[in-house]
Amino acid sequence: xxxxxxxxxxxxxxxxxxxxxxxxxxxxxxxxxxxxxxxxxxxxxxxxxxxxxxxxxxxxxxxxxxxxxxxxxxxxxxxxxxxxxxxxxxxxxxxxxxxxxxxxxxxxxxxxxxxxxxxxxxxxxxxxxxxxxxxxxxxxxxxxxxxxxxxxxxxxxxxxxxxxxxxxxxxxxxxxxxxxxxxxxxxxxxxxxxxxxxxxxxxxxxxxxxxxxxxxxxxxxxxxxxxxxxxxxxxxxxxxxxxxxxxxxxxxxxxxxxxxxxxxxxxxxxxxxxxxxxxxxxxxxxxxxxxxxxxxxxxxxxxxxxxxxxxxxxxxxxxxxxxxxxxxxxxxxxxxxxxxxxxxxxxxxxxxxxxxxxxx
Amino acid sequence: xxxxxxxxxxxxxxxxxxxxxxxxxxxxxxxxxxxxxxxxxxxxxxxxxxxxxxxxxxxxxxxxxxxxxxxxxxxxxxxxxxxxxxxxxxxxxxxxxxxxxxxxxxxxxxxxxxxxxxxxxxxxxxxxxxxxxxxxxxxxxxxxxxxxxxxxxxxxxxxxxxxxxxxxxxxxxxxxxxxxxxxxxxxxxxxxxxxxxxxxxxxxxxxxxxxxxxxxxxxxxxxxxxxxxxxxxxxxxxxxxxxxxxxxxxxxxxxxxxxxxxxxxxxxxxxxxxxxxxxxxxxxxxxxxxxxxxxxxxxxxxxxxxxxxxxxxxxxxxxxxxxxxxxxxxxxxxxxxxxxxxxxxxxxxxxxxxxxxxxxxxxxxxxxxxxxxxxxxxxxxxxxxxxxxxxxxx
Numbered sequence: 001x002x003x004x005x006x007x008x009x010x011x012x013x014x015x016x017x018x019x020x021x022x023x024x025x026x027x028x029x030x031x032x033x034x035x036x037x038x039x040x041x042x043x044x045x046x047x048x049x050x051x052x053x054x055x056x057x058x059x060x061x062x063x064x065x066x067x068x069x070x071x072x073x074x075x076x077x078x079x080x081x082x083x084x085x086x087x088x089x090x091x092x093x094x095x096x097x098x099x100x101x102x103x104x105x106x107x108x109x110x111x112x113x114x115x116x117x118x119x120x121x122x123x124x125x126x127x128x129x130x131x132x133x134x135x136x137x138x139x140x141x142x143x144x145x146x147x148x149x150x151x152x153x154x155x156x157x158x159x160x161x162x163x164x165x166x167x168x169x170x171x172x173x174x175x176x177x178x179x180x181x182x183x184x185x186x187x188x189x190x191x192x193x194x195x196x197x198x199x200x201x202x203x204x205x206x207x208x209x210x211x212x213x214x215x216x217x218x219x220x221x222x223x224x225x226x227x228x229x230x231x232x233x234x235x236x237x238x239x240x241x242x243x244x245x246x247x248x249x250x251x252x253x254x255x256x257x258x259x260x261x262x263x264x265x266x267x268x269x270x271x272x273x274x275x276x277x278x279x280x281x282x283x284x285x286x287x288x289x290x291x292x293x294x295x296x297x298x299x300x301x302x303x304x305x306x307x308x309x310x311x312x313x314x315x316x317x318x319x320x321x322x323x324x325x326x327x328x329x330x331x332x333x334x335x336x337x338x339x340x341x342x343x344x345x346x347x348x349x350x351x352x353x354x355x356x357x358x359x360x
Numbered sequence: 361x362x363x364x365x366x367x368x369x370x371x372x373x374x375x376x377x378x379x380x381x382x383x384x385x386x387x388x389x390x391x392x393x394x395x396x397x398x399x400x401x402x403x404x405x406x407x408x409x410x411x412x413x414x415x416x417x418x419x420x421x422x423x424x425x426x427x428x429x430x431x432x433x434x435x436x437x438x439x440x441x442x443x444x445x446x447x448x449x450x451x452x453x454x455x456x457x458x459x460x461x462x463x464x465x466x467x468x469x470x471x472x473x474x475x476x477x478x479x480x481x482x483x484x485x486x487x488x489x490x491x492x493x494x495x496x497x498x499x500x501x502x503x504x505x506x507x508x509x510x511x512x513x514x515x516x517x518x519x520x521x522x523x524x525x526x527x528x529x530x531x532x533x534x535x536x537x538x539x540x541x542x543x544x545x546x547x548x549x550x551x552x553x554x555x556x557x558x559x560x561x562x563x564x565x566x567x568x569x570x571x572x573x574x575x576x577x578x579x580x581x582x583x584x585x586x587x588x589x590x591x592x593x594x595x596x597x598x599x600x601x602x603x604x605x606x607x608x609x610x611x612x613x614x615x616x617x618x619x620x621x622x623x624x625x626x627x628x629x630x631x632x633x634x635x636x637x638x639x640x641x642x643x644x645x646x647x648x649x650x651x652x653x654x655x656x657x658x659x660x661x662x663x664x665x666x667x668x669x670x671x672x673x674x675x676x677x678x679x680x681x682x683x684x685x686x687x688x689x690x691x692x693x694x695x696x697x698x699x700x701x702x703x704x705x706x707x708x709x710x711x712x713x714x715x716x717x718x719x720x721x722x723x724x725x726x727x728x729x730x731x732x733x734x735x736x737x738x739x740x741x742x743x744x745x746x747x748x749x750x751x752x753x754x
Contacts, residue, residue: 013602014442016594017495018435022488026435034487078424080485285492286511305482307490 030058040117050100064124066091066155067148073120086147090154100144128263135225142170142230163192170198208237229263278354298347315349327356380657387650405658437464448615461623470682475698500562501587518667532738539741546739557628638687641669641730643720664691670721
């Protein structure tokens with residue numbers, strides 16, 4: 001690799017101001033000096049509105065840990081959009097994302113992706129990963145929340161006979177339950193996995209209001225390290241149940257007892273509604289836009305053609321941190337107005353509260 | 361008179377269309393637009409805004425595919441051209457190599473570089489084709505050029521004393537610029553400038569007069585000097601050292617050097633010719649500072665239109681000029697994608713006709729001859745006698 005890099009530097013004498021990668025990209029679209037890319041190798045239909053997209057990433061990709069997510073960039077009518085998707089493939093294999101059609105970007109991914117397409121990528125990240133030391137596990141998932149857990153199951157179950165995994169997955173009907181067959185086969189084949197499918201259209205939702213449901217489905221749930229992934233309400237209720245158990249803790253410090261690790265897919269941005277915005281100046285890009293008080297600065301910048309760093313778009317990953325030059329912003333989750341010059345702000349969950357200058 | 365007094369007191373801080381008032385009028389309206397009422401100018405502004413909005417609504421995947429195709433063709437020509445020059449001892453290879461490299465450099469500079477650096481493709485949010493990341497095959501660093509070109513020239517288009525592109529601090533290109541004996545050399549300077557245009561622009565972008573006048577700080581100057589120094593070494597090394605050095609392996613070192621020299625000179629002469637046709641041919645107006653004082657959005661459009669000139673010709677000619685042959689449209693909408701200027705031109709021309717405004721255009725040879733005529737005429741004093749048309753006085 002080092003020799004290749006030296007070679008590339010030598011070759012750049014002939015290609016400046018371009019890089020040798022810019023020239024190689026003419027022959028293979030995976031090459032880029034600026035932007036990690038991957039080529040789609042396989043698209044598998046999972047349910048009527050979801051697919052798994054397998055891809056082969058170019059240089060610069062880091063192998064993912066089971067449960068992590070990656071940012072994926074796709075073009076909608078010529079404009080690049082980024083979203084975060086959990087990786088559903090087992091660790092140690094080529095990555096894949098499982099996408100459910102739930103919006104403009106995921107809709108395009110589900111309907112239009114075909115082998116040979118180029119995806120724009122950012123390396124995998126996330127803390128929703130398996131514990132370092134073997135522990136009995138309880139996975140609580142709902143809807144597409146199964147995706148990161150599927151990666152964990154695929155990684156752990158076939159390779160670790162000593163694993164002990166209980167998965168309770170909620171889906172509306174068997175038809176839109178992701179990985180239904182594969183999970184049943186794995187549970188048949190390996191004794192270290194027990195799967196319960198809950199079809200909420202038939203039996204109603206898993207009730208976290210008391211521990212009755214859990215007690216019935218997994219009587220030793222208090223002794224297990226729990227992982228939850230699903231819609232916001234599902235996670236909030238699970239968190240509340242764990243918090244209500246006096247002997248349990250949601251904090252990581254209580255490692256020996258049952259812990260609840262959660263992965264959120266969305267976040268409520270109700271804190272900013274009905275406030276005034278202001279003039280937003282992107283100083284380095286020399287753009288200024290009038291913004292309202294409800295729109296995340298990330299969207300404001302992207303619409304103005306500014307190259308905005310972005311990540312999860314829900315205030316979790318901090319990929320979008322941008323130095324504030326002047327002005328104040330409103331946190332769209334809480335409604336709190338804050339901001340000091342030089343402070344790094346999360347543009348995906350912050351809106352202008354009056355005039356704002358950003359160092360972008 | 362009260363309005364005039366009020367107006368002079370409230371100086372516009374930023375003269376960009378977005379920040380300009382929708383109604384009102386400048387201290388003095390340019391003679392070519394003097395027949396228009398405030399309401400007419402405001403309506404003209406709204407009509408041109410609508411033209412822009414129409415393109416914004418249509419802009420999408422086909423436009424993105426267009427710029428990517430042009431970039432691909434350009435890079436293909438660049439590789440093929442340079443590769444041919446490596447065996448330049450063969451005459452046919454030398455001719456083909458020089459031709460391809462010249463074409464590649466012209467596309468890179470104009471249809472791609474100039475337009476990307478204007479932010480015409482920023483809406484794609486592609487970091488590989490973006491005004492904040494792009495660097496071009498031209499001596500002047502992209503950031504320096506964006507400052508003098510996008511910020512200054514496009515803001516102050518043809519305002520004598522504000523827009524230094526009127527003559528580039530070297531030539532006397534307007535009768536309102538005072539004559540000195542130095543200007544006798546006008547044609548000579550211009551003839552020398554053309555083949556080394558990229559070095560002239562690099563020097564111009566350093567803003568040496570501003571520095572001497574104390575308008576540019578020492579820190580900014582040393583930063584810009586360093587940037588242009590690094591860039592110049594890279595550019596020089598690529599074309600005049602590395603390419604010939606590799607060509608020496610086939611005994612074509614000298615031929616490769618002549619090839620790159622020729623390609624750069626051809627690009628420079630072409631770019632110089634096209635750019636001079638943008639604002640200097642007969643029929644384009646220049647403006648006084650009073651004419652931009654209190655300028656409205658509509659007046660800003662008027663100034664861009666009557667201060668610019670188009671070149672008529674084939675689709676291929678438009679491509680090779682980087683669509684600067686649609687200079688009028690480019691100045692009205694500097695950040696619309698260049699592939700849209702042709703369709704915009706039809707509407708802009710119709711608007712000019714309807715409002716009785718000049719819309720200057722002509723074939724390339726005629727426009728080039730017209731700019732050279734001006735270069736010769738303004739070499740001599742007595743601007744009154746040699747002026748192309750009566751100037752507005754205020």
